Amino acid sequence: xxxxxxxxxxxxxxxxxxxxxxxxxxxxxxxxxxxxxxxxxxxxxxxxxxxxxxxxxxxxxxxxxxxxxxxxxxxxxxxxxxxxxxxxxxxxxxxxxxxxxxxxxxxxxxxxxxxxxxxxxxxxxxxxxxxxxxxxxxxxxxxxxxxxxxxxxxxxxxxxxxxxxxxxxxxxxxxxxxxxxxxxxxxxxxxxxxxxxxxxxxxxxxxxxxxxxxxxxxxxxxxxxxxxxxxxxxxxxxxxxxxxxxxxxxxxxxxxxxxxxxxxxxxxxxxxxxxxxxxxxxxxxxxxxxxxxxxxxxxxxxxxxxxxxxxxxxxxxxxxxxxxxxxxxxxxxxxxxxxxxxxxxxxxxxxxxxxxxxxxxxxxxxxxxxxxxxxxxxxxxxxxxxxxxxxxxxxxxxxxxxxxxxxxxxxxxxxxxxxxxxxxxxxxxxxxxxxxxxxxxxxxxxxxxxxxxxxxxxxxxxxxxxxxxxxxxxxxxxxxxxxxxxxxxxxxxxxxxxxxxxxxxxxxxxxxxxxxxxxxxxxxxxxxxxxxxxxxxxxxxxxxxxxxxxxxxxxxxxxxxxxxxxxxxxxxxxxxxxxxxxxxxxxxxxxxxxxxxxxxxxxxxxxxxxxxxxxxxxxxxxxxxxxxxxxxxxxxxxxxxxxxxxxxxxxxxxxxxxxxxxxxxxxxxxxxxxxxxxxxxxxxxxxxxxxxxxxxxxxxxxxxxx
Numbered sequence: 001x002x003x004x005x006x007x008x009x010x011x012x013x014x015x016x017x018x019x020x021x022x023x024x025x026x027x028x029x030x031x032x033x034x035x036x037x038x039x040x041x042x043x044x045x046x047x048x049x050x051x052x053x054x055x056x057x058x059x060x061x062x063x064x065x066x067x068x069x070x071x072x073x074x075x076x077x078x079x080x081x082x083x084x085x086x087x088x089x090x091x092x093x094x095x096x097x098x099x100x101x102x103x104x105x106x107x108x109x110x111x112x113x114x115x116x117x118x119x120x121x122x123x124x125x126x127x128x129x130x131x132x133x134x135x136x137x138x139x140x141x142x143x144x145x146x147x148x149x150x151x152x153x154x155x156x157x158x159x160x161x162x163x164x165x166x167x168x169x170x171x172x173x174x175x176x177x178x179x180x181x182x183x184x185x186x187x188x189x190x191x192x193x194x195x196x197x198x199x200x201x202x203x204x205x206x207x208x209x210x211x212x213x214x215x216x217x218x219x220x221x222x223x224x225x226x227x228x229x230x231x232x233x234x235x236x237x238x239x240x241x242x243x244x245x246x247x248x249x250x251x252x253x254x255x256x257x258x259x260x261x262x263x264x265x266x267x268x269x270x271x272x273x274x275x276x277x278x279x280x281x282x283x284x285x286x287x288x289x290x291x292x293x294x295x296x297x298x299x300x301x302x303x304x305x306x307x308x309x310x311x312x313x314x315x316x317x318x319x320x321x322x323x324x325x326x327x328x329x330x331x332x333x334x335x336x337x338x339x340x341x342x343x344x345x346x347x348x349x350x351x352x353x354x355x356x357x358x359x360x361x362x363x364x365x366x367x368x369x370x371x372x373x374x375x376x377x378x379x380x381x382x383x384x385x386x387x388x389x390x391x392x393x394x395x396x397x398x399x400x401x402x403x404x405x406x407x408x409x410x411x412x413x414x415x416x417x418x419x420x421x422x423x424x425x426x427x428x429x430x431x432x433x434x435x436x437x438x439x440x441x442x443x444x445x446x447x448x449x450x451x452x453x454x455x456x457x458x459x460x461x462x463x464x465x466x467x468x469x470x471x472x473x474x475x476x477x478x479x480x481x482x483x484x485x486x487x488x489x490x491x492x493x494x495x496x497x498x499x500x501x502x503x504x505x506x507x508x509x510x511x512x513x514x515x516x517x518x519x520x521x522x523x524x525x526x527x528x529x530x531x532x533x534x535x536x537x538x539x540x541x542x543x544x545x546x547x548x549x550x551x552x553x554x555x556x557x558x559x560x561x562x563x564x565x566x567x568x569x570x571x572x573x574x575x576x577x578x579x580x581x582x583x584x585x586x587x588x589x590x591x592x593x594x595x596x597x598x599x600x601x602x603x604x605x606x607x608x609x610x611x612x613x614x615x616x617x618x619x620x621x622x623x624x625x626x627x628x629x630x631x632x633x634x635x636x637x638x639x640x641x642x643x644x645x646x647x648x649x650x651x652x653x654x655x656x657x658x659x660x661x662x663x664x665x666x667x668x669x670x671x672x673x674x675x676x677x678x679x680x681x682x683x684x685x686x687x688x689x690x691x692x693x694x695x696x697x698x699x700x701x702x703x704x705x706x
Contacts, residue, residue: 013048013061013124013133024048024059024133028181031156032214035188035245037254038272038564039608040154041140042069048133056127058101061135064157067118067424069141070615070666072607074673076108077134078127083108085673087665089537089658093674100676101125108675110137112667116393117619118157118425120667140611145274145564147439147453148446149200151246154186155440157424158240184230187213190247195223197246202445203420204241206230239420242442250274251564255582255597261605263663265573268610271468271582271597272566275559279590281459283317284379285336287370291386291418292354293326293361299419300356302443303385306416307351309451310383314339315459319375322347325366326358336375361386363426364396371403371411379410381458382434387419388426396426397623400433409462412436412558414454419443429623432553437563457560461588466556468567469583470549471596484583487551487569538655541648544641547627548572552617554627559586568613570660607664614664621657622669628656 013024028047033040050056065071074085085108088096093109100107109123120137127133146153190196199208206228211221214229228243251274260266288310290303307322314320319336320343323329332350337343363386374380390396404411413434415427422440431438439454441447468487550570559565567584579599586593620626631641642649654670661671 013059013122015056015059024050024056024127027132029183031182031184033154033156033184033186035143035152035154035186037190038143038152038250038566039140039612040143041138041608042156043073043136043138046135048135050127050129050131050133053129055129057125059124059127059133060121061124062113062119062121064118065120065139066141066155066157067428068615068619069139070611071110071112071120071137071139071673072611072666073136073138074108074110074122074667074675075136076106076124076675077136078106078108078124079131081106081677083675083677084679085110085675086679087661087667087671087673089662090670090672091537092535093672096674096676096678097123097125100678105677107677108135109672110667110675111672112669114669116423116425117429117622117669118423140608140615142272142564142566142612144439145251145562146244146450147562148449149244149246150250150562151197151244152188152250154243154245155424156184156241156243158238182230182232184241185214186228186243187215188226188228188245188247189213190224190245190250192222192224194248196226197248199226199228199243199245201228201230201241201243202442203239204230206243239442240422251276251562253595253597255599256609257579257599257601258607258609259602259605260607260610263573265576266610267571267575268613269470269569269571269579269582269599270566270609270612271568271584272564273595273597274564275561277559277561277593279461279588281315281456282379282461283315284381284458285375286314286318286320286381286383286458287323287336287374288320289323289325289366289370289382289384289386290354291326291361291363291384292324292356292358294356294359295361295387296418297356298443299387300354302418302441302447304351304354306385306418306441306447306451307354308348309448310455311344311347311351313452313455314344316340318459319378320347321373322350323366323370324354324358325362326356327360327362328358329362329366329369331369331373335373361390363388363390363430364392364399367396367400367413367430374411377410379462380407380412381436382411382413383454383458384413384415384427384430385418386415386427387421388415388417388423390423390426393423393426393429394623397429397433400430401624404434409435409464409558412458412462414438414458416441416451416454432557433623435557437557437560453562457563460558460560461590463558463586463588463593465585465587466558467585468551468556468569469585470569470579471581471583472577473580487549538651538658541651541655542645544628544631544652544656546572547631548575550613550617550627552613552620552626554620554625554630556584556586566612566616568609568616570610570613570617610664611666614660614666615668617660618657618666618668618671621653624653626653626656628653 014021027049030045031042033042076083097107097109104126107125111121113119113121122135124133143152143154188196209227211223211225212219213225213227253273256270258268288307316339318339320339321336322332370382400413413430414436415431415438417427417440420442427438439450441450470485552568556567581596581598583596617626629642632639645652657668658671661668667673
């Protein structure tokens, strides 16, 4: 394994002619984002041209997206043909694409790289000679709260950052033809009655229009709307595009209930807030894990500046240490020392010597050494400062997740991403696994407030036993008493071998004859049809019913002041009651915490809340968490499904992720988009056709609340 130069990961659409790799010229890149409150919908429109006189059989295009976003639409316009993508189980989607290409049809295939949730690749097949390819990708995502500016932060990744380790797939290399231009448009809207104070970009010069959006330039000026644009003559950006929307009341708690436009009786609820509460600080052990690998060369000044703010802001009573890592790791002291004038001076002198001289990026080994070296019986807060550039992320997340569980919540991991090409999948994923939160700082960006608020999060007492309750009005009584339903109580599921109400008697086994004329000798069985792309790859697994609610994240993470938290509920179609409010509860050593939030019902059906909820549920399953890890059978209150089916549980998890992805048309690690001609003829899935929602239905709760 070795560190690879950043130029190896510029996005390009490459194909091979013999052993030589060539690239289609990218003629144009347009990105249009609509921000509504704390969510965004982005459509990337890219035009590639094939200037050669020959048809291109197979072309691969690899590109980055922000961690956690939900790809909800994919289509290709190749020549005169428009191909719309649908989500299928990964192997089925790939087989459908390969079969279409082998028949000479034009086709498209989009997948998430299994090794990194923020890297996607698109394959295009049978591109006509001297033709153009239009690739449109739409995704939705939650927006983070920017603690420095106290606003909403939107990031558009522009390149796959250099990463340490063996490359599992082949991202496009540097010989990319960029013949056209780029235009990025961001339209922002907040609730009427609130207003946008401004829009700024710490990464690029932008043109800002206040009072209107690009779609409503002729409409009367409204201060809850604004727009920003960036236009360049090249289709390549040298760093991530970052935009911050400054608006009043951006962190106000909201609970939004959305009905799906095409799936009958399907609803989803989103709870989102930026907490504002204060508890007496604790005195934990704090360990700063600083990335000094080769990829941090340009980021060392920012790393040093952040560490200085951290160190000078520590309170008396804590213990602390610094771990430097790269190919290997080393600690400032064998064990953490108490914070004092002497230890602070020694640490500051040490940080001043930092350079990017530690080689590769062995993040796993550094975090493992830090966790093993901590004081037992004392809360430990790990502060990871890195550009996050590694490929092997899943094993790291699993380790941190297990250690956090074993510590009984006395261990937390926070991540500060440093630089202009941060791997958001790494820093967000390790923070999720470690019950902390992540932030990013670009080169040259102000960081004091972010660092101090992250430190305040680490000093906050550990809160436990988070729960979510849904409150309904009792329609059967005149008094209107509330009915309270605890979401986690719904995790009892019907298994295939249990007696169901519809089938109370166990199914009798059919008698099998010792001599059956219809049976075939071994090796002569009829092979399954190669054309059957819809064969169920999970047919051998036990059937498991779906709970009344799917809460995601299943285990609500600790809430921190000034860090946005969102929790979703996917309702089953059996629940017809409309909730009045939701109550969030937790416990701390200083007493219980509680917040009740009224539910706002969207009058216009939409898909955005469903798609965000589906993606978060899938991401949890990919990271070895989620409802199915805590589910039990209705016949047994003690045995978890993962203990009941240890041999098949990984497949059960994968099946559930695919079910959610196909139902809500959301891509993921185990489900992919495939765009072929057959999609427009007979449809490629039995699920409802989830067409893209109009901007009107996208979380427009400011205008559509009943």
